[in-house]
Amino acid sequence: MSHKKSNISRRDLIKLTAGTTGAMAIGGMVPGIMTPEALAQSATQSAVLVVFLPGGYNALFSSADSFSGAGTFGVTAANMLNLGGGLVVDNSFNTLGAFAKANMASVGVAHGIAAHGGAKTAQFSVNNLSPVLSLAAGMGGSGSIKAANVGAEMVPGPQTAVSGTSLQQITDMKSTIDALGGGAPDPTMPKREIAAKGITAAEIMSLQRLQGNPESLSSMTNGYKAAFDTLSKAAQPFNAQELMTAYGLTGTAVTDMRAKFAAAELMIRSGANVVTASAGGGLSWDTHGDTSGARARQKFIAEIMPGLKVFTDRMVTATSNVTVVIFGDFARSLPGSDHASVTSATVIGPNVKLGTTGKVDANVGLPAGTPGVNGLWGLVSALAKAPTSVVQGFGGNPHTAISKV
Known part of the structure; x- marks a missing residue:
């Protein structure tokens, strides 16, 4: 045999x-995906988009006020955005729509690892399994692909299938568009x-x-x-050109982040529970020497914000249940924008309560007792309204202060 x-x-x-x-x-x-209005209302199933920044996610984006006193990472009163509830972020988020900004929080993740390899693996490994696949499998649903990675760069972590759910790579949207009747x-x-x-x-x-x-x-x-x-x-009617136009695309290949956000929307609308997108390959966000934070801001504004705004405007609404989580290997340390041993993630979604559990101190540290990686995924699964057994599989949701559920 x-x-x-x-x-x-x-x-x-x-x-x-x-x-x-x-x-x-x-x-x-x-059904009913024909107009922008129908598109905006059709993503009623729970879904999660994970945006991973390989190399690091500077805490100036999620905890800007931590650096305002000393002006480190170039933080000033002019480039901070106070959203309320104790959440102060970088002003680059100001281009997001009102709903996204009112339903955003920062999440502290004290994984204690300052090496790229270990931090990447830790962020995407819970109980020796991929938390992406554990969450996608546990959410159920009728989607043929429950977990998808958009683009050529795969997120890290174990690739072992969980309950028959594996991470399927999507590098071109044409197949999915055809399946939805848009070709x-x-x-x-x-x-x-x-x-x-x-x-x-x-x-x-x-x-x-x-x-x-x-x-x-x-x-x-x-x-x-x-x-x-x-x-x-x-097959259901689907206006592919409307989707392409919304994200400013001329082709279906999933290459840059605009295309990855568009592909994420497409996969969620076609039934995927969890979609992952790596914002580049290698250590794209390993911003050593970026003491002013200028390089990190420039990359974030140019590569992340355009697609994130379109995606959140269309998919993260009061009538949807789509959550976005953004994080990297770790935050950047001071004084040289090197490797911190913690990270402060960003979550956006209708079940997110405005606030923060990820406010770092002036030396990019988190308070004692801040949960680790399991806590992040426990929160995400709760925000997605996954079954209780799934949330408990991550040890529960320790970040109830920023969760409406």
């Missing part, structure tokens, strides 16, 4: 069996119902092998089900 691990992912299987029909199975279909019809392609029958036949022919290797071929088993479930649903 063979136990060789299959390298075919759920997305690969769906692409092979259904992609050629022009109806690639990416997620549960969301141009192709009369040469078979109908969806014919493709679904073909998948069923293929599954029956593979059944003996699948049952004999339940672990190593789990991705294929899940892939057959995902492909069939999606192709059994009618």
